[in-house]
C-alpha cells in the first residue's frame with residue numbers, strides 16, 4: 001500500500017488501525033532548537049541581579065494537535081525581559097487554538113516554582129566542571145546563576161549519596177567526579193547534546209555549604225531545581241546486575257535508599273507530568289568510564305517517603321517536596337486529563353486487564369508507555385521497536401502484551417517483568433538473514449516472492465492490528481502485506497496464515513500492474529485472502545474464527561480452527577473497512593466500520 005502522502009489519510013480519523021503514521025523519524029516533533037527559536041529574543045535579556053527572583057516559563061507547542069498534548073518548556077529567572085509579553089501572548093494563542101486552558105497551566109507552574117525557589121539556582125558548566133578534576137565547593141566561585149545560562153543549554157541534575165556526610169562527597173581518587181564526567185559525555189553522545197551547552201547542578205558545588213541558613217534554603221529550593229532540569233544522572237557506586245529491576249529505589253549499594261536521590265527521581269517524574277512532557281530523563285551511571293548507563297524508572301507507589309537522611313530535619317523537607325509534587329501532578333491530570341505523551345501521534349491505547357490499574361499507550365516514537373491510572377506516573381516503558389508502534393493488545397489476564405507497527409516486527413512482552421517474553425517475530429526482508437524469500441524482483445527492485453519454506457514468521461509490511469484469542473493462547477495480526485496471521489503466545493510460532501492476493505504470494509495468479517495501481521482480483525485466482533491492506537482483526541467468542549477488515553472493502557471470516565478456509569466474505573462497505581469486532585457471545589454477529597462512514601452489522 002504505497003500511500004504517497006499523509007493527506008490521503010485525512011478524513012479516515014485517528015482511531016483504530018486506519019491511519020497511516022507519518023513516516024517521520026522518532027523525535028522529529030519537538031526539538032530544542034525550535035524552543036530556543038520561539039524565545040529567540042533571550043539574548044537581549046538584561047543580566048542584572050534582582051532582589052526577588054522570579055521565574056517565568058515559556059512553552060512551545062510543537063507536536064501538539066495530533067491527539068496528545070506535549071510541551072517543551074524552559075524556565076528563566078531574572079528581570080522581566082522585553083520580549084516576554086509577546087512570547088506569552090503568542091503562546092497563549094497557540095494553546096487556545098488547541099483548546100488547552102493556558103491560565104490553568106501557567107498558574108500551576110508559576111505557583112509551583114515561585115513557591116519553592118527560595119534561592120536562585122546556580123549551575124556549573126560542564127566545561128568548567130571537567131577541567132577542575134574534582135567536585136568543587138560551593139564557595140569556589142565556579143557556578144553561575146540560571147539567569148546567565150542561555151536557554152538552549154541542557155540542564156543535568158546530578159544526585160548521589162555522599163561517601164562521608166559533612167565532608168567532601170568524593171574519595172581521594174576523584175572516583176565520583178570522573179564517573180560523572182564519563183556519564184555526561186556518554187549520555188551527550190547518545191542524546192545528541194552539544195557538550196558545550198551542558199550545565200550541571202551538583203549539590204556540593206551548587207548549594208551553599210558554608211552556612212546552615214544557605215544550605216537549608218538550597219534544600220528548600222530542591223523542588224524548583226528538579227523542575228527545571230532536563231535530565232538527571234545518578235552515579236552509583238555499584239553496577240546493577242543483569243537481573244536487577246531498573247528502578248531507582250532498587251539501586252544496589254544503598255544509593256536508592258538515599259532520601260535525596262529518591263526525591264530527585266520522584267521529582268523528575270512529577271515535573272514531567274506537570275510540564276505535560278514525558279518524564280524527564282533519569283539515568284543511572286556506574287562502573288569504569290560509566291560502562292553501565294541506563295535509563296531508570298520510578299515507581300511512585302512503592303517509593304517510601306523517608307529514605308536514609310543524615311539530618312532529621314531533612315525528613316520533613318523531603319516529605320514537603322513530595323507532597324507538593326503529588327499535588328501538582330494530580331492538578332495537572334485533573335485540568336488536562338493528561339496521562340502520557342508521545343513524540344508524534346499516539347496510535348493505540350489500552351487499559352490493562354484485569355483490574356484496570358494501568359493505561360498503556362503506543363506511538364509514532366516507537367515507545368510503549370505504561371502509566372499508573374491513579375497518580376499518572378509512568379510505571380514503565382517498553383522499548384524495542386524501531387519506528388512507530390501502530391497497535392498493541394493485552395491478553396485477558398494482563399500478563400502478556402503484543403505490539404507491532406512500522407518496523408514490521410511483532411513483539412510479545414512480559415508485562416510484569418517489563419521485557420520481551422521471546423525474540424521478536426521478524427519481517428521478510430532482504431536484510432533479515434533468516435529470510436530465504438526471493439528479493440529484488442519487479443521494476444522498483446523492492447518486490448519479492450515469498451518462499452513457502454521461509455522460516456521467517458513475520459509480515460513484510462506495516463502491521464496494523466493485533467488481537468488475542470479468547471483463551472489467551474494465540475494472537476492474530478494483520479498487515480499491509482494483505483495477510484492475517486495467527487501465532488502462539490508462548491513461542492511466537494506461526495500457527496496459520498491467511499495470505500492475500502499479492503505479488504509476493506506464489507499461490508496468487510492475479511496480474512499486477514506497475515507500482516501503486518490498484519488491480520482487480522482475477523476470478524480464477526485460488527487465493528482466498530484479502531486483495532488489499534488488512535486493517536483490523538477480531539476473534540470470535542469461541543476462538544474458532546477470525547474476522548478481518550480490509551481496504552479491499554470486505555470483511556473476511558476465516559474458519560481458523562476447523563477448515564482453515566475462508567467461510568464467508570462480507571460485502572457492503574463502499575470503501576475501506578477500517579474496523580471490525582465480533583460479538584462476545586454470538587458466533588454469528590459481527591460489526592464493522594468503514595471509510596464510507598457506515599457501521600454495518
Ligand SMILES: [Zn+2]
Pocket residue numbers: 427428429434435436437450451454455456
Ligand atoms: Zn521470507
Ligand SMILES: [Zn+2]
Pocket residue numbers: 500501502508509510521522525526527
Ligand atoms: Zn490473486
